[in-house]
Amino acid sequence: MDQPIPSRRHFLAAVGNLASAGWIALNWPQIAAAAGHAGHAAHDMHDMQDMTPPPTTFTTLSATEAAEVGAIANLIVPGGTTPGARDARVIYFIDNALGSFFAAQLPSFRQGLADFESAYATRHGADKPFSAAPEAEQVAWLQEVDKTAFFTAVRRLTVLGLIALPKYGGNYNNLGWNLLGVEDSHVWEPPFGYYDKDYAGFEPYPGTKPYTA
Amino acid sequence: MPRKTYKTSETVDFVVVGSGASGGIMARELSRAGFSVVVMEQGPRMAPEDFEHDELKYRNLSGITNNPTTNPQTFRRDPSQKAERMNGRNPLTYARIVGGSSAHFNANFWRLHEIDFIEGSRLGPIAGASLVDWPITYAELEPYYTKVEWEVGVSGLAGASPFDPPRSKPYPMPPLPVKSSGVLFERGARKLGLHPYPAPMAINSVFYKGRPPCAQCGLCGGFGCEVMAKSSSVWTVIPEAEATGRCEIRAESYVFRIGMNRAGRATGVHYFDRARNEQFQKARAVVVCANGSETPKLLLNSGTNAEGLANSSGAVGRYLMFNKGGGAAARFEHPLNEYKGANVTRVLHDFYDSDPKRGFYGGGGFDARSGGPLTWGQSVPKGTPTWGPGFKEYLESYTYWMNCSGHGTSLAQETNRIDIDPELKDAWGVPAMRVTYKDHPDDKKHAAWLSERAVEIMDAAGAKQIVPAEDAEASGGVHLLGTCRMGNDPSTSVIDKYHRTHDVRNLFLCDGSSMVTSGRGQPTQTIEALAFRAADFIGKFARTGDI
Numbered sequence: 001m002d003q004p005i006p007s008r009r010h011f012l013a014a015v016g017n018l019a020s021a022g023w024i025a026l027n028w029p030q031i032a033a034a035a036g037h038a039g040h041a042a043h044d045m046h047d048m049q050d051m052t053p054p055p056t057t058f059t060t061l062s063a064t065e066a067a068e069v070g071a072i073a074n075l076i077v078p079g080g081t082t083p084g085a086r087d088a089r090v091i092y093f094i095d096n097a098l099g100s101f102f103a104a105q106l107p108s109f110r111q112g113l114a115d116f117e118s119a120y121a122t123r124h125g126a127d128k129p130f131s132a133a134p135e136a137e138q139v140a141w142l143q144e145v146d147k148t149a150f151f152t153a154v155r156r157l158t159v160l161g162l163i164a165l166p167k168y169g170g171n172y173n174n175l176g177w178n179l180l181g182v183e184d185s186h187v188w189e190p191p192f193g194y195y196d197k198d199y200a201g202f203e204p205y206p207g208t209k210p211y212t213a
Numbered sequence: 214m215p216r217k218t219y220k221t222s223e224t225v226d227f228v229v230v231g232s233g234a235s236g237g238i239m240a241r242e243l244s245r246a247g248f249s250v251v252v253m254e255q256g257p258r259m260a261p262e263d264f265e266h267d268e269l270k271y272r273n274l275s276g277i278t279n280n281p282t283t284n285p286q287t288f289r290r291d292p293s294q295k296a297e298r299m300n301g302r303n304p305l306t307y308a309r310i311v312g313g314s315s316a317h318f319n320a321n322f323w324r325l326h327e328i329d330f331i332e333g334s335r336l337g338p339i340a341g342a343s344l345v346d347w348p349i350t351y352a353e354l355e356p357y358y359t360k361v362e363w364e365v366g367v368s369g370l371a372g373a374s375p376f377d378p379p380r381s382k383p384y385p386m387p388p389l390p391v392k393s394s395g396v397l398f399e400r401g402a403r404k405l406g407l408h409p410y411p412a413p414m415a416i417n418s419v420f421y422k423g424r425p426p427c428a429q430c431g432l433c434g435g436f437g438c439e440v441m442a443k444s445s446s447v448w449t450v451i452p453e454a455e456a457t458g459r460c461e462i463r464a465e466s467y468v469f470r471i472g473m474n475r476a477g478r479a480t481g482v483h484y485f486d487r488a489r490n491e492q493f494q495k496a497r498a499v500v501v502c503a504n505g506s507e508t509p510k511l512l513l514n515s516g517t518n519a520e521g522l523a524n525s526s527g528a529v530g531r532y533l534m535f536n537k538g539g540g541a542a543a544r545f546e547h548p549l550n551e552y553k554g555a556n557v558t559r560v561l562h563d564f565y566d567s568d569p570k571r572g573f574y575g576g577g578g579f580d581a582r583s584g585g586p587l588t589w590g591q592s593v594p595k596g597t598p599t600w601g602p603g604f605k606e607y608l609e610s611y612t613y614w615m616n617c618s619g620h621g622t623s624l625a626q627e628t629n630r631i632d633i634d635p636e637l638k639d640a641w642g643v644p645a646m647r648v649t650y651k652d653h654p655d656d657k658k659h660a661a662w663l664s665e666r667a668v669e670i671m672d673a674a675g676a677k678q679i680v681p682a683e684d685a686e687a688s689g690g691v692h693l694l695g696t697c698r699m700g701n702d703p704s705t706s707v708i709d710k711y712h713r714t715h716d717v718r719n720l721f722l723c724d725g726s727s728m729v730t731s732g733r734g735q736p737t738q739t740i741e742a743l744a745f746r747a748a749d750f751i752g753k754f755a756r757t758g759d760i
Contacts, residue, residue: 193393
């Protein structure tokens, strides 16, 4: 019963944030009515975050596994002057995914991780794990194994964790979307980008007679 | 008004199997004509607020589509091979909710052109293909294309394309606002002497029939439209069918066999209800609108032998077509922000007709479009690092990219087909579909040709980087066409020009499976026009006792 109220609030907020109202102002009463009719017809992505606080513990991976996989992820999308996989808490997405919708992949993922670690230990010694190695050594090792199925799996999970909705555990504070340049809103109006700002309108071709209702 | 429900023991006039682009229209037209109708839909009914902007769920986890785990399919290139399940996906994808694939389509609504209906006699025969004429012409379908545009709701600019086929009315709504991809596409194409024009889209650009205009959220293809601006059956014809008080939409009802009596007449449908209990709904006639994969599957699973039902021609499941295409991705100097706004705003049809001078059969249209960030981020162009700082830099370029996408013909081939896998069953125990598909050599040549044109258009538009689509064999699709083709000859086609099966008098089929040729890439408006036309005839037959 309470659902439409916050959702409607979100919709109003989204519309209110627009600098120039355009067709929204023109059509406001009908849009508001339609949104109300639709329950939370125009819920934005924030709804997901409101309902699900970001995870802070691992439920599928062990802390050791998470450290290793997290280190790989953070070399796939490194931090630095702009946030990377670690800042976006991608490892929590991976932990969540392998414990739920990608659970079928967990055994092969674990086997892949074990193979990754044992191969690394054979080369560099078993005294410290990959995640504790200097970054240059980590990068050099990944360059040797980046065609393996395990690395490919970590890479895919890293990208998904960076860009999927925050409710899945990653993309913390929209850092993934920020990296891509994606703003979090539901409603847009033109101009959308650089090139449609000064579009002069559609010019008919010789011999054609466009017509409207 | 409470929604009408029928008991399974009641003999309704029509059971319609499927609630998508054609099923919804069939339901509205037949119920408005005074008939009692039950629509069976495999999937659940979703309210506007149930749709989410969740690209992971909808694009990667089969959120509203047939799920490879519960609705598995097998695939092979050649009949000599053993078909296998594909890794994590199905070859054929469709939405499995009330509204069907009309709920998650991109909403490109292109009419076929006059040539599409007569290519067999104009361009055939073609070795290795079955290119034949339709039993109807564009002129016969034109009033129904217009009906789709006005009854369902399409925005566009009539007469803007020099290649537009004849039309009796303009679009009821003006085009959607152009986005940067449309501007660049138009700029490049015009420089080359081509004729891009505002895209006809089944999306409201203004308030129309009680639904609001597009909120420009950017997530059309693969997603349901929670503001109801997209003209999906679930927001348009289905509520209108229910408003007659004679139509029930029965969700989570999976029809697995058509009931038949000894006289060779359909008696209703066997289905699993939401608790997976078997039920039987009695009906005077059955209209299957289940899509180009589920319709042949249902017929093949409904026979008393391997031939299946209504398959004296042997054509059920054969002549499967997708829409083969080619294109290019392009990066520009400034942000386009393609994640905002309806997916497509400009198209062109200069290359629509097949031209023998090209050295192969094939025609197509182009559009400027985009994909969501999650889908985009999972692949990188050749030569771009797949991890590390170079990959991160690529991710940061997302808003600078667009796609120039060519959509074209697939030739009908007898060996490309859907049949029943000899071993695999789905989660309900229903024998699953097996897909056999190999591109015709002309389809591949045409796709590569389209990619070359896309590169030219993007280059003329000033792109800084252009990535042509890789030439790859088709291994599935979402446009599922031709598998119960219509025709005048019962020995070579499954349905007649009125969508009645040649073999069973009170069994009708209408969806992508009815199409004889593939068109150029955007089949939904044609499927809907066929549905309006078929419903006219089926209603007449029913009124005169001819079912």
